[in-house]
Amino acid sequence: MTGRTRLALAAVGLLVLLAIAGCLSPVSDADLQENATYDWETNASATYHIHTNNYTAVLDLHNQSSVELYLEDALGSNQALPISGLQFRHQNGTVVNDSAFTVDAGRSKVTLEPPAPNGTLAFTASRSGPDFRTPVVVNGSHEVYLPPGRDIAIPFVSRAVPGNYTTRAVGDRVAIRWGSVDRESILVSFYRSRDVWLFGGLAAIVLTVGVIGLAYYRRQISALEDQRKELGLDVDSEDDDPRDRGPPPGMG
Incomplete structure (x- = not known):
């Protein structure tokens, strides 16, 4: 490697170091x-x-x-x-x-x-x-x-x-x-500050959807209960006490 080549490489290396330092x-x-x-x-x-x-x-x-x-x-x-x-x-x-x-x-x-x-x-x-x-x-x-x-x-x-x-x-x-x-x-x-209205609006929408969904769910449950009563499928579990059914078969 000639002296001129070494000098060129040294110059390039110095430029690289300066560029890195600047970055x-x-x-x-x-x-x-x-x-x-x-x-x-x-x-x-x-x-x-x-x-x-x-x-x-x-x-x-x-x-x-x-x-x-x-x-x-x-x-x-x-x-x-x-x-x-x-x-x-x-x-x-x-x-x-x-x-x-x-x-x-x-x-x-x-x-x-x-x-x-x-x-x-x-x-x-x-x-x-x-x-x-x-x-x-x-x-x-x-x-x-x-x-x-x-x-x-x-x-x-x-x-x-x-x-x-x-x-x-x-x-x-x-x-x-x-x-x-x-x-x-x-x-x-x-x-x-204007985002407060956005937060409030989103909260109101979520609350409204929740209330509507709960009301719809309760209406569906009520409708199912009415259908069970009409079909005679409604059983009052509170009055169905096993002690009131009498003795087991064969022991009456």
């Missing part, structure tokens, strides 16, 4: 540089606004030199949280973008080192479906704003974990608030 990393520079608008004036240590395809997080940092973002998957392994639109607001109100951070993005977690240990961190993360899950990375109160027209008021079709929360209406949104969270993550499963 394994859940966060790219382009993601972090995305434009995003955040509401910095919040009433909680951690505030999340859920949207159709993503959610925004605004986190107040107090003496935190780094933040680790990950969630546990179904197999119990940590998976890095894919984020974008990374920003930081200093205590004097100055807002800087991702270039002020040191970011280490691996498969199992994304580690952020903000430009200051005190201030407000903000990012956007993708999501889908009626479930919301986010890691808990700061102490203090947490607040989650559901998408417009969603709620968690009906058990069995919705839930919020942990359970020590309160809810309030903020315009067309429902806000869920925890005074503190002692878990590694928050989970919220919600439903569309």
Whole structure:
């Protein structure tokens, strides 16, 4: 094998490694540089606004030199949280973008080192479906704003974990608030408020069909009993006491 061939193979191998590393990393520079608008004036240590395809997080940092973002998957392994639109607001109100951070993005977690240990961190993360899950990375109160027209008021079709929360209406949104969270993550499963009518309609249909079926069954039983009486087949078992039949044959 010539030196030129070895060099070519080494170059190909390096490209393959870089491609694999890029595929394994859940966060790219382009993601972090995305434009995003955040509401910095919040009433909680951690505030999340859920949207159709993503959610925004605004986190107040107090003496935190780094933040680790990950969630546990179904197999119990940590998976890095894919984020974008990374920003930081200093205590004097100055807002800087991702270039002020040191970011280490691996498969199992994304580690952020903000430009200051005190201030407000903000990012956007993708999501889908009626479930919301986010890691808990700061102490203090947490607040989650559901998408417009969603709620968690009906058990069995919705839930919020942990359970020590309160809810309030903020315009067309429902806000869920925890005074503190002692878990590694928050989970919220919600439903569309208009789906309540669908659930109620289905329940009413099932109940109506059940009542009609029971009434039909009882009518059929009653009709059969009437036919037995007309044919003289009706036997009252309560009056058929063996002791009233007299002695066995041959002993009378």
